Amino acid sequence: MQNIVELLALIAVAAILAWSAVRTWHAETRAIKWGGAGLFGGLSASAASVATLMSIGMFEQHRRSAPVPDVKVSSTPEMLARGKGIADGLCGACHSHTGTLTGGYDLAVELQFPIGSFVAANLTTAGPLKHWSDGEIFRAIRNGIDADGRWLTMMSYIRAGRLSDDDIKAVIAYIRNVPAAGTPTPDPPDRMNVLGLVMLGAGMLPPAKPVITGHVSGPAKGPTAEFGEYILSYQDCRECHGEKLTGGIPGQLAPLGPDLNLVKDWTLAGFSAAMRTGIDPNGHQISEQMPWRSVGKMDDDELEAIYQYLTHMPSS
Numbered sequence: 004m005q006n007i008v009e010l011l012a013l014i015a016v017a018a019i020l021a022w023s024a025v026r027t028w029h030a031e032t033r034a035i036k037w038g039g040a041g042l043f044g045g046l047s048a049s050a051a052s053v054a055t056l057m058s059i060g061m062f063e064q065h066r067r068s069a070p071v072p073d074v075k076v077s078s079t080p081e082m083l084a085r086g087k088g089i090a091d092g093l094c095g096a097c098h099s100h101t102g103t104l105t106g107g108y109d110l111a112v113e114l115q116f117p118i119g120s121f122v123a124a125n126l127t128t129a130g131p132l133k134h135w136s137d138g139e140i141f142r143a144i145r146n147g148i149d150a151d152g153r154w155l156t157m158m159s160y161i162r163a164g165r166l167s168d169d170d171i172k173a174v175i176a177y178i179r180n181v182p183a184a185g186t187p188t189p190d191p192p193d194r195m196n197v198l199g200l201v202m203l204g205a206g207m208l209p210p211a212k213p214v215i216t217g218h219v220s221g222p223a224k225g226p227t228a229e230f231g232e233y234i235l236s237y238q239d240c241r242e243c244h245g246e247k248l249t250g251g252i253p254g255q256l257a258p259l260g261p262d263l264n265l266v267k268d269w270t271l272a273g274f275s276a277a278m279r280t281g282i283d284p285n286g287h288q289i290s291e292q293m294p295w296r297s298v299g300k301m302d303d304d305e306l307e308a309i310y311q312y313l314t315h316m317p318s319s
């Protein structure tokens with residue numbers, strides 16, 4: 004609603020400027036006639052282009068869609084354990100700033116451009132999920148769309164959708180068991196501002212991950228490079244560290260992470276300690292931009308799997 008008011012205001016400004024240009028064109032003095040009309044005309048054209056890009060952005064915002072899968076999650080102790088592992092090691096980086104999955108953290112502070120506000124939702128039963136079906140939560144994780152069919156911007160940028168069907172079900176089983184806590188978070192959780200919509204309309208925001216409708220499976224869990232590759236398919240290391248993990252590219256929306264080939268000089272123990280304590284083998288304190296607190300919550304097998312993958316990947 005606020006965006007529509009802003010769009011109407013922009014259109015009004017463009018119209019007033021255009022009208023001023025026409026008025027000045029009728030002025031007696033030559034300088035005022037050409038200078039004034041040129042100035043107002045130029046400003047009017049700029050306001051009109053911003054309004055056009057913003058409308059395209061608002062259109063783009065409503066384009067994402069995917070069917071709600073027909074899933075019913077039962078819960079076993081193994082699923083709850085795996086679900087907790089994924090929630091702590093991945094979801095918690097954004098959803099557990101104020102308490103276990105209580106949400107409330109605005110991701111805007113991490114982005115390189117001020118494009119709006121994106122508050123991680125309260126996923127406990129104190130939040131809206133208690134009214135959602137298992138299929139609706141599944142779709143939110145897999146495809147970044149909420150129960151009302153609205154686009155969940157940040158959820159569609161992250162790679163959690165690559166979690167296997169079984170792992171997503173495990174997360175849902177765990178979420179359903181987390182005790183209610185925290186306060187309700189904004190509904191809808193996203194507020195994209197004019198800059199965000201203009202950038203979206205101009206194609207300057209990163210593309211949302213493609214919608215996946217088929218089944219997704221994963222390898223058996225273990226300290227292997229193969230399982231490490233799977234972890235990196237649903238963790239967001241590449242959003243910050245670059246598609247080939249050789250370092251982020253200036254101008255990307257996510258924080259810039261270094262070339263991960265540096266891990267090849269570390270021992271497994273040094274790597275695990277760095278992820279668990281935030282202090283790397285050189286004594287460097289790793290900044291909070293790197294989600295080491297949640298990555299470090301992965302179990303020994305998972306950290307070793309990542310280590311195996313990173314130390315065996317090609318260098319460039």
Ligand code: HEC
Nearest residue numbers: 093094097121122123124131143149155156157158163192
């Ligand atoms: C990079 C940060 C980040 C990570 C990691 C993350 N989320 Fe989110 N999540 C958000 C934000 C921000 C929102 C608010 C909507 C948006 O922008 O996507 C959200 C919204 C949601 C919603 C919609 C809730 C609602 O009320 O609309 C669900 C469900 C959800 N997340 C589940 C998860 C699960 C499960 C995981 C882990 C597998 C996870 N998220 C990982 C940031 C994150």
Ligand code: HEC
Nearest residue numbers: 238239240243258259260261283287289290292293294298
């Ligand atoms: C939100 C962005 C982001 C994500 C996601 C992310 N990192 Fe990082 N990472 C960073 C930044 C920024 C640094 C640099 C921090 C510093 O040196 O203080 C970093 C540093 C590192 C370092 C080197 C630390 C050092 O002391 O030199 C390692 C290793 C690392 N990340 C591994 C990973 C792995 C593995 C993943 C995925 C499981 C991951 N990162 C996900 C942003 C990210």
